[in-house]
Amino acid sequence: MDYKFNEIEKKWSKIWIVQKTYRVTEDPTKKKFYVLDMFPYPSGAGLHVGHPLGYIASDIYARYKRLNGYNVLHPMGYDSFGLPAEQYAIETGQHPEITTKKNITKYREQLDKIGFSFDWEREIQTSNPSYYKWTQWIFKQLFNSYYCNIDDRALPISELIEEFKRNGNAKVKSPCDKDTPVFNALEWASWDEKKQQDMLLKYRLAYLSDTWVNWCEGLGTVLANDEVKDGYSERGNFPVEQKKMKQWSLRITAYAERLLTDLNSIDWSESIKEIQKNWIGKSEGASIHFQIFDNLSNSIEVFTTRPDTIYGVSFIVLAPEHDLIKKITCPQNKLLVNDYCQQMKLKSEKDRQLNTKNISGVFSGAYAIHPFTNKKIPIWISEYVLGSYGTGAIMAVPCGDQRDWDFAQKFNLDKPNIFDNTDINQGACIDKSVTIKNSDFLNKLKVPEAIQVAINAIEKNKLGTRKINYKIRDAIFSRQRYWGEPFPVYYKQNIPYLIEEDTCIQLPPITKYLPAENGDPPLARAKQDDWNIFKGDRMEFNTMPGWAGSSWYFLRFMDPNNNHEFVNKEKVNYWKQVDLYIGGAEHAVGHLLYSRFWTKFLFDKGFIDFNEPFKKLINQGMILGRSSFVYRIKNSNKFVTLEKKDQYETSKIHVDIECVDNDILNIEKFKNWRAEYNNAEFILNKENNYVCDYEIEKMSKSKYNTQNPDDLINKFGADTLRMYEMFLGPLEQFKPWDIKGINGVHNFLKKVWRFVHNNKLSSSKPNSGEYKIIHTCIKKVTQDLNRYSFNTVVSHLMICLNDLSKIKCNKKEIINLFIILLSPYAPFISAEIWQKLGNKNLINDAKWPVHDNMYLLENTSTYAVSFNGKVRFTIKLDKGLKKEDIQSLVLKHPKTENYLKSQKVNRVIVVPNKIINVVFGKN
């Protein structure tokens, strides 16, 4: 009887739908487990074999947990706002919603074929108003909150208003805009509505402000820092420039410290934690004020992590964007300085990055006063200081910082040495184990101690304060795009107000998806009547960025159809955090950081009881394609086999992997692949074959190396695909996709099928040998699943089947156990066999077996006997023999003399049940 996977898979897909097998509800009598995949953006290209890798792993784990009696939440949905659909809309005029729907249908068909145990009743789409209503709601919560550093959490903005009425902002310790002035209660009371609102905006967690943004002309929108790579947009690779614009931002910087420290509480890979740490970029040090010579009303604030080097300061450098430049530059230098700053403004971030070798700068003509020595030190302006980091000014210490050293060298500035026993003629000394000299009260101190002493002195003399600086910046939250969440915001006299109604602000229909004639975002094209709610002078024209919807979607899955709340409190208290989250490492900073931020915010507001979204995270490695190549002889239509290519002048050409089997070109297929090859000629090897070259690279249509899961499912079945993707190697690793091996896994499943059908099955009690085989397998499979070692489980199942076949086992009891172990990987064939074995329930409701050590015990163990560490032979010995007995048995062994050659035995090491090492010869 043949293994007809197509029929079996069709049959069980239907049964699972009819019986609602994967439907899940809260059940307080059961322990919960939440398994989540990073939900996909439904692109037009559909899935290739790389996409489902993580979904398969998580599905296996979800099924495994269910068999262990857990109530498993395993949902799927779509991150369906995004640029490609909008780009398509611009080109064709088709509403992005239509494209999105079409793509989702395609994705769903493909996903359904693979046999996932998703509870599709919980499906969400971020572009659905019933979903983004709540994304807007969270935005409103952020708008109505500020961060209190005293309580160390977000509080309602109403409390801040009360405080302003009582005391102004003097006692407020909250992250706010840099330009926030200090005011008292009287002043507050005297301000009009607009002024008060403007002030509140400086504190809100969602705020509107003029900021330097990454403007991407090619995409017609601003981008977040993590969407920019090397000065180009990550999506589309368009150049990005700095531009000042009024934008919505989220005050993620308020959460910097918590985002950093709470990394310790989650089970994520070190590399992702490291990336987030770097992104947050915490550095500790001091901010120090330098008075300006002859201009005592102004001072320069610098940030340094090395206050111990204060006596090594020989000049100050300001960023070309620094506000003080205009005020302090002396008249003679004005032209030069203006000119330089103007030039720097024209330079893009990218140019500044590329120019690291060329040191440039100008002298302002002004001097600062060294706070300890009172010496005059020159103030310079240079592009190597960034306006956006720290205070936009540095105290330069040439002996301790290579950039400062280079700058001093170029412009012939002082390089005082404050490190004992060091030579700074060739470069700065960055070694932190040195001792300080020439530094008054810091002399003879080591660096770490000197830092503390210096900060104390700075604080005591009121020259500055201890300070912690973070690299992370607030996240820009506006996009000048159509296909995203509209803001629940309207403007009255240019002041933003929230729309208080409990209704979703829906995307209004527009006729053209391009920016309006005056450059406003596309939403400006909507007329008043097009909006389902319209207030004030106008609605907000921006939409939210791609990561808005994905920052909280894991919560919505718990309660996807709730019309009254974003998620029901009881439900979220039951499901809590995601226990296992699987997805690509490319979201290391974006999505994963923003979700953590929103989770902490919702926790502060008391909506949820946990402050981290994802307990355990696994990043699946990318599946790479294996491209095939042919060599065409230059200026001909003749192709030469790999072995002989060096004899000709050739060009290497990608060939569709469909035309290649085992690196041997199917010449007929190749000729038919493209018209230009119809009459191609070939130079073959000795065996009359054409051998192709190969390369491992990213899977891509243009490289003709993509593998569509649908084709493989038709050919081998979904069970085979699932098992093979796991068998390929460790989940986290990058690995090449090569269908050569898929036969092996397919053969295994065929073997399973034959094993059940070609034997007459017996209901009698298995013998100890049979139990031993299956219990060994139970133990290994369970252990490996618990450590997420998905690939080795497949091997254990193969070994088990091989062993059972060898002894011609036909016991139903054993086969039942084996099929349960197999079922998370190959749910279709397992369901079918389970039913055929006469089980009345579904295999999904079976119980995962527990191994019994009783069956695994052995009386003897095989020892490897080694001489001076080299293994020579093995012997079988009874367990429980004493070490002395083992030693004498080995020394008496007939083979022993061969290796000893009458030399003296120094020592015999016996590791129980494992190895014996005879040490001899030396001395």
Next chain:
RNA sequence: GCCCAGAUGGCGGAAUUGGUAGACGCGCUGGAUUCAAAAUCCAGUUCUGGUAACAGAGUGUGGGUUCGAUUCCCACUCUGGGUACCA
């Protein structure tokens, strides 16, 4: 440059705490079955020498610790990822 991860047969990979390196699968070789093919089954397969028994080498390179190292330590090479005038 800095930070992180990795390197094992012809290929994907295994070896959970230092204890028989190469499990399992692919591929390859030989055989059985067959009119033939497919499918299936059996045997072999790290390299070198040898018919074999066996011997020698062997987990990116060089050193070290240890009775014993793929595993621990030091230095280096290469590959992948992150990040970059970050003060």
